[in-house]
Amino acid sequence: MKNTRNLYSLSAIGCATLFATSAYAETYLVKTIADYEHVAKQLVAGDEVVLANGRWENFEIVLRGQGTKDEPITLRAQTKGKVLITGQSNLRMAGEYLVVKGLVFTQGYTPSPEVISFRINQQQLANNSRVTETVIDEFSNPDRFESDYWVALYGKNNRFDHNYLAGKRNRGVTLAVRLDSEESRENNHLIDHNYFGYRPVFGSNGGETLRVGTSHFSMFDSLTTIDSNYFENCDGEVEIISIKSGKNRITNNVFDRSKGTLTLRHGNGNQVESNVFFGHGVEHTGGIRIINQDQVVKNNYLEGLTGYRFGAGFTVMNGVPNSPVNRYMPVKNAQIENNTFVDLDFIEIGAGADAERSQAPSDSTFANNFIYNQSAKNLVTVHSDASGIEFINNPAVNVTSRAVPLNNMAKDKVTVKRADNGLIYPQKLSDVGVERQLQVLNKADVGPSWYGKKSAFTKFDSGKVVQVKAGENTLFDAIAAAKDGDILELSAGNYPSPKIIFLDKTITVKAKKGADVTILPMRSTFLEIQNNGSLKMIGVTIAGDAAPDYKGNTIFRTLKSGMYKNFRLVLDQMVVRDLDINGFYNIFDAGYRSLADTVSITNSEFKNITGDVLRLNKETDDLGVFNADHVVLLNNTFSNIQGTLVRLYRGGRDESTFGPHLNMQNNQVINVGTGKNNKGGLALELLGVQEMHIKNNQFKQSASVQLVTQVGEPKVSIENNQLVGTAKFDISVTPSK
Known part of the structure; x- marks a missing residue:
């Protein structure tokens, strides 16, 4: 029997093609959103809609119909993995025996509560339906x-x-x-x-x-x-x-x-x-x-x-x-x-x-x-x-x-x-x-055989080594040109930095072996970590000799808001000195809702700083949220730090997370936290940290250390710390409810 439905054909429009026919079922190759929406209104059992290869942006797909077990209604990619659904897009489906396969949702996010929903609304649900070989990647x-x-x-x-x-x-x-x-x-x-x-x-x-x-x-x-x-x-x-x-x-x-x-x-x-x-x-x-x-x-x-x-x-x-x-x-x-x-x-x-x-x-x-x-x-x-x-x-x-x-x-x-x-x-x-x-x-x-399984993040030092010469903005230019995972090797000399570096890739910056490298920040911030950004810096001196006379300068910061990707900041064999042009010169300041997988400082020296070293205390709404999962301080010397060494805050009683973690061992803490402008007057201010290992540190002429635990059963290990001219640690435990 001839199918008498009002169907698209090549002569009807140029963008939707009648791909194949049978007595009752049709297969459509559609090339635009408008054409898909037109075809989608008349689907019956056995029909197949094929999305043409390419990028479909801001595509809110609605698939509705009454297929059967033997003749489902199918929506598929022309070539698996070659149909990219991007921007503000989603898929909602309702009816019986619907099949979706081969799509890739990427480079965007859903404008509705779901990316893929087996219903269109509360009254129209999908039954006996299937989504297979489909990808949702970083959406x-x-x-x-x-x-x-x-x-x-x-x-x-x-x-x-x-x-x-x-x-x-x-x-x-x-x-x-x-x-x-x-x-x-x-x-x-x-x-x-x-x-x-x-x-x-x-x-x-x-x-x-x-x-x-x-x-x-x-x-x-x-x-x-x-x-x-x-x-x-x-x-x-x-x-x-x-x-x-x-x-x-x-x-x-x-x-x-x-x-x-x-x-x-x-x-x-x-x-x-x-x-x-x-x-x-x-x-x-x-x-x-x-x-x-x-x-x-x-x-x-x-x-x-x-x-x-x-x-x-x-x-x-x-x-x-x-x-x-x-x-x-x-x-x-x-x-x-x-x-x-x-x-x-x-x-x-x-x-x-x-x-x-x-x-x-x-x-x-x-x-x-x-x-x-x-x-x-x-x-x-x-x-x-x-x-x-x-x-x-x-x-x-x-x-x-x-x-x-x-x-x-x-x-x-x-x-x-x-x-x-x-x-x-x-x-x-x-x-x-x-x-x-x-x-x-x-x-x-498992998963679509045609889509590779990627790692969680780019590894440090996974790219090529790039040589960088000393000079004004040479580091800025090198980072702008670098690829994810690259290692920038700095030659001896000074690196004046009159431009803020906006980092949106994983980069290692290291001094060439034996080279004396000094970075001279000249703006209120030296480097801002943005989404996709992570930094490892090794063997470099950062000095405040050319810093502007502003209160509240920072060496490193994240976006002030809008961070949705975790990041890493790793500093090793560093010297950071003379950040004292004005008050409150901080080393690192985390933005609201930012989250570091790791903030690590090892084998380094920090001296003559008017602000805090690590400010990880923006999540004060007490929802169990925090700014850093792991904070590592090993084998460092911190001296003449007017502010607080670490401010790490996790408020509330939520028991669904593991962090934050603090591992602080073998550090010299000398005259830290004693500045007249240090709010709270503490060398360490830790609230709600779930795991703390504070061992073999020496505190000399420094402000007190305050530890407050208030949820779950925190692991607290405080051993063999020498206190000279420093008050006994203030430790309080609030039982979990």
């Missing part, structure tokens, strides 16, 4: 605290598979399954074979990679399957996967160097089976956290995880009696069986126990698990009554803890071997740990 809102989802699944029986999602930097879940209507519950969605790439440390709540449900709807069942996905460097917050609904299956996934845990946060009757966690010793890498009732956790392999407390390698939480839905339901009837734990730093039982979370786990079993450590350690920490968990046949090698009844065994009594699948097994204990035939997902088998 982040430039306002880091403006929230959106990259993918939101609504409706029922939808599939999201073989996609690539990496580089989400703004607040909001990367992929969310929504249960906010009856039509989206018990949905039987399948999320499989996707690559979830780097999610940088967000520095606040709202950085989950995948979430199923919310606390408000968590007593409903979702019946979502999350199978055979690869999570690499997903570091947004403590929950990589946040399960907030019931009867979901999380199976056969790999978590590689990802900070945080698979968290059964709300909802009952979930199954976590045959997942593999490789921490490789990376800090804060975690495994599985159990909360609520009837959770089944079996046949999972966890190795090299360093996390602790809520982010530990394995955690069973304490609960709140008669808990409201948004807090912590007690653990009951958890089945923890045939898992393998290799070289974990912590297994936490009854974690979070306090006056509120006072109900211990009950009616649960911990059976046939295998625990192995290369060296003896006390890795099992019990925070409350563990008698509600029955421990059965759990061989534990090199575990010194007797806090729970494990079958402790000497290392020489058990032989282990790493099998062909990359996992460690005990040779003569066949009934414990993960099954021998467990298949470990290969990263090459």
Whole structure:
């Protein structure tokens, strides 16, 4: 039968071509947004819309139609990976049996709450539909605290598979399954074979990679399957996967160097089976956290995880009696069986126990698990009554803890071997740990085969070496011409700098071996780190001899606002001197909502400075936000600093992040913090820092050090510091609520 629909043809318009025909289905090649919108109004089962190769900017795609199982309505790229959706663009879909594949969302962000939404509005949802081989790469809102989802699944029986999602930097879940209507519950969605790439440390709540449900709807069942996905460097917050609904299956996934845990946060009757966690010793890498009732956790392999407390390698939480839905339901009837734990730093039982979370786990079993450590350690920490968990046949090698009844065994009594699948097994204990035939997902088998999996950021020193001669603005010109990762090697001499350097790439600036190099800033700021910018500087002197007579000068700063990409500032073997032309001359000043992965000063000398060295204290709204994740001060001398050495602030009681961290060792702190204009009168001002290692430093004739901890269970190590003419450290701990 001839198709009599009013169809585009080559004679109708030149931009949309009738690509192929059959009795009832049509295939359209469209080349403009207007032509797509015209075609999209008349799609029927079996139709296929092909977006022409090229860049589609500010394209809000609406795909609506009633396909069938055998004849879906398809939207695809002409060539996979060659259709770029840019600018303020998104995709919304509703109807039955819709398929989208081969698109790339990049160089922009969504103008709506989602990049890809399986609904058009609250009344029009997608069912039995699929998004496959599609990319969302660095498609982040430039306002880091403006929230959106990259993918939101609504409706029922939808599939999201073989996609690539990496580089989400703004607040909001990367992929969310929504249960906010009856039509989206018990949905039987399948999320499989996707690559979830780097999610940088967000520095606040709202950085989950995948979430199923919310606390408000968590007593409903979702019946979502999350199978055979690869999570690499997903570091947004403590929950990589946040399960907030019931009867979901999380199976056969790999978590590689990802900070945080698979968290059964709300909802009952979930199954976590045959997942593999490789921490490789990376800090804060975690495994599985159990909360609520009837959770089944079996046949999972966890190795090299360093996390602790809520982010530990394995955690069973304490609960709140008669808990409201948004807090912590007690653990009951958890089945923890045939898992393998290799070289974990912590297994936490009854974690979070306090006056509120006072109900211990009950009616649960911990059976046939295998625990192995290369060296003896006390890795099992019990925070409350563990008698509600029955421990059965759990061989534990090199575990010194007797806090729970494990079958402790000497290392020489058990032989282990790493099998062909990359996992460690005990040779003569066949009934414990993960099954021998467990298949470990290969990263090459997930995501679109045609799209490369990129690293989180450009590595320092990964480009070419560029020689720079001394002179006015030569460094400015060299940085402007440099490529990402380049090393600028400075010849001996002076480098007057009358222009502010705006850095939007990863650059190393270093003195040529044996060369005496002096940079002379001549503006209120020497260098501003912008989005995509990171700086490493080695062996250079920065002097204030030509600095302008302004109050509030800085050597380095970020954008004052609008930073949505994390950065790094690394200073080594530096001399920074005589920044005293006027008051408040600071070394580094972080802007509001900026976040440094690392600020590091090593083997350097700072002297005669009227302001602060590190100002990392702009996030005073007490939401758990902070300006630097890691602050490192090693083997330096700081003398005659009128301001404060480090101001590092993290207010509020949010427990979803790991930082900030301070590592301060082997420094000389001489006459620091004593200036008459130093607000607070402190040499160090630290509030809410989660990990502090202050060791082997000498404080001479300096102001006091103030440390205030106020959330979670901070790690505080203060050892062997010599105080000469300096007050005793002021340390206060406010218990977590």
